[in-house]
Amino acid sequence: MQSNAALEYDYSLAKKFTFLTILFGFLGMLVGTLIAAQMAFPELNYLLGEYGTFSRLRPIHTNTVVFGFTVSGIFATWFYLGQRVLKVSMAESKFLMVLGNIQFWLYFIGALLATISLLFGVSSSKEYAQYEWPFDIVVVIIWVLWGVNMMGLIGIRREKALYISVWYYLACFLGIAMLYLFNNMAIPTYFVSGGLGSPLHSVSMYAGTNDALVQWWYGHNAVAFGFTVPIVGMIYYFLPKESGQAIYSYKLSLLSFWGLMFVYLWAGSHHLLWSTVPDWMQTMGSAFSVVLILPSWGSAINMLLTMKGEWNQLTDNPLIKFMVLASTFYMLSTIEGPIQAIRSVNAIAHFTDWIPGHVHDGVLGWVVFMIMASIFHMAPRMFKREIYSKKLMESQFWLQTTAVVLYFTSMWIAGITQGMMWRAVDEYGNLMYSFIDTVTVLHPYYAIRALSGVMYLIGFIMFAYNIYKTMTSGKELTEEPQFRTPMA
Amino acid sequence: MFHWLEKNPFYFAAAISIVISFAGLIEIVPNFAQSGKPLVGMKPRTVLELAGKNVYMKDNCMACHSQMIRPFKSETDRYGDYSLSGEYAFDRPFLWGSKRTGPDLHRIGNYRTTDWHEAHMLNPPKIVPGSIMPAYDHQFENEADLETAYAEAVTVKNVFHTPYGPAFHRGQEAWDAHKSKVLEDAKKIAADMKDERVKAMIAEGKVPEVVALIAYMNSLK
Ligand code: HEM
Numbered sequence: 001m002q003s004n005a006a007l008e009y010d011y012s013l014a015k016k017f018t019f020l021t022i023l024f025g026f027l028g029m030l031v032g033t034l035i036a037a038q039m040a041f042p043e044l045n046y047l048l049g050e051y052g053t054f055s056r057l058r059p060i061h062t063n064t065v066v067f068g069f070t071v072s073g074i075f076a077t078w079f080y081l082g083q084r085v086l087k088v089s090m091a092e093s094k095f096l097m098v099l100g101n102i103q104f105w106l107y108f109i110g111a112l113l114a115t116i117s118l119l120f121g122v123s124s125s126k127e128y129a130q131y132e133w134p135f136d137i138v139v140v141i142i143w144v145l146w147g148v149n150m151m152g153l154i155g156i157r158r159e160k161a162l163y164i165s166v167w168y169y170l171a172c173f174l175g176i177a178m179l180y181l182f183n184n185m186a187i188p189t190y191f192v193s194g195g196l197g198s199p200l201h202s203v204s205m206y207a208g209t210n211d212a213l214v215q216w217w218y219g220h221n222a223v224a225f226g227f228t229v230p231i232v233g234m235i236y237y238f239l240p241k242e243s244g245q246a247i248y249s250y251k252l253s254l255l256s257f258w259g260l261m262f263v264y265l266w267a268g269s270h271h272l273l274w275s276t277v278p279d280w281m282q283t284m285g286s287a288f289s290v291v292l293i294l295p296s297w298g299s300a301i302n303m304l305l306t307m308k309g310e311w312n313q314l315t316d317n318p319l320i321k322f323m324v325l326a327s328t329f330y331m332l333s334t335i336e337g338p339i340q341a342i343r344s345v346n347a348i349a350h351f352t353d354w355i356p357g358h359v360h361d362g363v364l365g366w367v368v369f370m371i372m373a374s375i376f377h378m379a380p381r382m383f384k385r386e387i388y389s390k391k392l393m394e395s396q397f398w399l400q401t402t403a404v405v406l407y408f409t410s411m412w413i414a415g416i417t418q419g420m421m422w423r424a425v426d427e428y429g430n431l432m433y434s435f436i437d438t439v440t441v442l443h444p445y446y447a448i449r450a451l452s453g454v455m456y457l458i459g460f461i462m463f464a465y466n467i468y469k470t471m472t473s474g475k476e477l478t479e480e481p482q483f484r485t486p487m488a
Numbered sequence: 489m490f491h492w493l494e495k496n497p498f499y500f501a502a503a504i505s506i507v508i509s510f511a512g513l514i515e516i517v518p519n520f521a522q523s524g525k526p527l528v529g530m531k532p533r534t535v536l537e538l539a540g541k542n543v544y545m546k547d548n549c550m551a552c553h554s555q556m557i558r559p560f561k562s563e564t565d566r567y568g569d570y571s572l573s574g575e576y577a578f579d580r581p582f583l584w585g586s587k588r589t590g591p592d593l594h595r596i597g598n599y600r601t602t603d604w605h606e607a608h609m610l611n612p613p614k615i616v617p618g619s620i621m622p623a624y625d626h627q628f629e630n631e632a633d634l635e636t637a638y639a640e641a642v643t644v645k646n647v648f649h650t651p652y653g654p655a656f657h658r659g660q661e662a663w664d665a666h667k668s669k670v671l672e673d674a675k676k677i678a679a680d681m682k683d684e685r686v687k688a689m690i691a692e693g694k695v696p697e698v699v700a701l702i703a704y705m706n707s708l709k
Contacts, residue, residue: 038622039589042613045622050630053622055548121546125581154497162494170497171504178508187647189639194658197636201542203643208576209523212584213516254490261504265511274558275584276573278519288511351554351588418588423562431565435591440618 009083010091011382013100017076018375018382020108022464024068025368029460031061033453040446051119059118059130065363066128066226067139068111073371074230075107075146078169080378081237082150085166086157096152103145110138122200126215128222129183133202136184143180147173164253168233171261175225183218209276213269220268227363229260231330231370232299238370238377239303239323243313244483248305252298259295263288270341273350282343289341296334303327318393319485322373325401329365333358348423353442354415361408364400364456372463377485379467385474387487392466400459406452414445526577532641532650533578533707535666536673536695539637540704543697544583547624552589555708568595578650590621597709602680605702610683627698628685634670634695638663674699677706 038044038054045053079100083090090097114135117123123130131139150173154166162170186202206214240247247253269277269285304327307313313320336358340349349355376393380386387393421441424432475488493500533541544550557563559570571594576582600608607614610628612621642658644650655666674695678686681699689696 039620042620042622050626053547053624055551055622058551059548121548123545123548125545125548125550125583127586151497160495161491162497162500167494167500167504170501171508174501174504175508178505182512187643189636189643192646192658193639193642194660196642196658196660196663197639198633201636201640203640204581206580207524207648208579208582209573210516210520211580211582212576213523215582217512217516258507261507262510265508266515268511269515271586274560275556276523276571276576278523281515281519284515347558347560350558351586355587422566423560425562431562435566436616436618439589439620 007087007089009089011080013090013104014076014080014378015382016104017072017079018378021069021072021076021371021375022467024064024072025460026464028061028064028069029457031057031064033450033457035061036453037450040443040450056119056121059123060115062128063118063130064115070226070367074172077234077374078150081165082153082169085159085163085237086153087159088153088157093152093156096149099145099149103142103149106138107142110135110142124186124202124204126183127219129218132200133186133188134200139180143177147177164247165233165237167257168229168236172225172230172233175221175229179218179221179225183214212272212275213277216271217265217268220271221265224264227367231367234370234374235303235323235327238374239306242319242323242377242483242485243307243310245306245310248302248308252302256295256298256302259298263292263295267292267341273343273346286341286343289338293335293338297331300327300331317484318390318397319373319376321397322369326366326369326373329361329369333362333366336361348419349415352415352418353411357408357411357415361404364404364407375467379470380477380485381480383471383474384477385470386477387485388466388469388474390487392462393487396459396462400456403452403455403459407449410445410448410452414442417441523573524577525574527572527574530574530577532652534673535634535637535641535670536700536703537707538640539632539634540700540702542637543627543632543701544704550583550585552587552621554585554588554592555594556584557592557594567592568598580644593705593708595709597706602677602702602706605705606681606683606698609698627701628683628696630697631689632695632697632700634667635663638666671695673703677703
């Protein structure tokens with residue numbers, strides 16, 4: 001993994017997608033903070049009339065952070081590290097460059113239009129698949145463009161063996177393609193009914209219990225192939241690059257990769273425990289969820305052991321802090337998920353705030369931290385300037401870490417309180433609480449979560465500012481840094 | 489073998505595809521026909537109810553409400569009989585939800601009435617102090633999209649053979665003929681409501697979103 005000084009890589013696409021990552025990250029978390037505040041202070045539902053209610057904004061939050069922020073981050077890092085591990089510059093192929101630019105603009109415009117459509121309530125309602133059919137088609141085109149670009153670059157590579165990160169990006173592409181296609185199968189009503197009603201409306205190909213199964217096979221694995229697989233791909237590249245350490249074990253990488261590929265998809269039905277889905281599927285979902293700990297922890301442990309003997313870097317390089325904390329949060333949420341998938345635990349946890357608690361220790365602690373760390377690492381190499389401020393980075397790290405801890409602890413308590421109150425009975429076996437009691441009791445936790453959102457958002461703004469200053473007034477570098485990212 | 493795969497991207501991609509397809513094939517496919525069966529004698533939703541379901545989706549009530557009563561005593565005491573697979577057989581998409589910020593609504597039609605819903609949708613905390621549910625005042629002004637709901641009924645009838653009976657033909661004429669039936673249904677709901685805006689719209693032959701939504705909620709039993 002030495003850097004190849006002779007090759008000039010072309011970072012124009014990586015830069016463009018980095019800007020989008022920051023833009024969508026900011027917007028998505030702004031809306032996240034707003035909806036968090038609405039749950040504590042419902043008056044905030046009426047800021048934008050019909051368009052500002054919690055229920056309209058929630059899908060905007062989820063879709064903007066998933067398909068806006070995270071996917072841009074995946075594209076940005078791919079267009080940076082893809083060239084470097086394959087030892088070929090994007091500029092060597094005009095075709096790939098043009099394709100990449102079409103992908104960028106289509107993606108940017110498509111994302112804006114799709115967000116507006118959600119604001120107007122045009123939604124097919126399945127979680128993380130709310131976009132109606134015309135937008136689904138745009139998503140598929142963008143995804144195929146990226147796939148062609150990736151395969152193209154692999155086709156003209158100089159380095160014959162595919163580095164571990166490439167395995168993960170490939171899997172991300174293939175997995176999402178399969179899942180998205182099957183789950184979004186729908187029939188536009190306008191055409192079948194002879195031109196009646198809204199051209200945007202459609203009905204799902206699947207009904208009831210089947211629809212639920214397909215949806216959560218998708219929903220769970222969209223998390224797998226969007227929030228886990230590509231992010232692991234990032235850390236396999238950026239941690240060794242930043243620390244100057246080789247990956248601890250190739251065998252462990254192999255085991256974790258193929259293990260993850262095989263096991264992950266079985267676990268989707270853990271979203272449907274105690275529902276009307278056949279029992280044996282629920283059991284499979286539970287069992288495979290527990291097995292999933294192995295490949296997940298395999299990657300995380302591989303990362304931590306990569307730092308063996310080099311732990312001093314943790315104290316003096318904030319970037320290493322971000323990455324090590326990210327792996328740690330990855331371990332936390334991949335042990336928490338399987339616990340929630342145990343049937344008896346799920347009976348209490350499902351439908352409660354513990355689930356968003358789990359989601360966010362994963363996304364805030366792992367996904368966002370890792371994407372920000374990647375951008376911090378890439379920035380001096382893309383812009384040929386030193387990082388503007390190490391101090392700012394340190395404060396951002398502590399502010400956001402505190403925010404994540406506040407978020408998940410408050411939601412753990414809220415969720416378990418709620419779950420226990422719903423089922424609590426008095427000595428005669430009657431329910432003890434009316435539903436509204438279980439709502440009002442959560443107010444303080446919702447308020448703490450809203451506060452954590454504000455803190456996390458401020459941290460993200462500090463990050464954006466640091467990157468902006470790096471681009472515009474960081475000290476210029478004469479030569480590309482080898483390992484550790486230079487910062488002022 | 490792994491070293492070889494890592495040098496042959498095409499086979500590498502093929503290997504990933506095979507490994508990740510297993511689960512879906514084995515878990516989802518076998519029970520597909522079985523899980524799709526409706527309860528005996530179950531009728532599909534009327535056009536007004538479908539329009540209400542679409543309002544439910546447009547305002548995304550699933551963000552806070554489930555429609556899935558699990559087989560625990562604490563749930564059947566609170567909400568009624570536990571849910572059965574067949575009850576959902578005509579639901580495209582399924583609307584089970586995944587978060588209960590508010591209570592389950594799968595059998596709401598058994599214990600709440602039109603006038604209760606009307607007052608509640610206008611101002612939840614006034615009816616249930618401490619509620620964090622938003623008010624949906626705009627549903628009293630926006631017109632429900634009945635034509636799209638009709639198009640949906642025609643589509644599921646033609647494509648999935650949902651038993652809508654011999655009527656429900658394609659095209660503008662068929663819809664014009666059916667529309668009066670939908671307005672009839674809407675009038676019955678509106679008769680139990682007080683809001684002036686609702687009365688005025690119904691008098692003009694239009695149906696506000698909230699009327700369709702309440703028709704839908706009343707049908708959830
Ligand atoms: C400032 C940071 C953030 C705040 C304050 C925040 C807040 C929220 C809130 C209030 C909800 C709704 C929970 C509910 O319905 O009870 C939510 C849902 C969700 N958020 Fe965030 N969020 C933030 C950042 C993120 C990021 C960065 C991601 C992903 C990269 C993310 C992914 C999700 C997902 C997937 C859900 C749906 C969870 C579920 O269905 O259980 N969030 N968020």
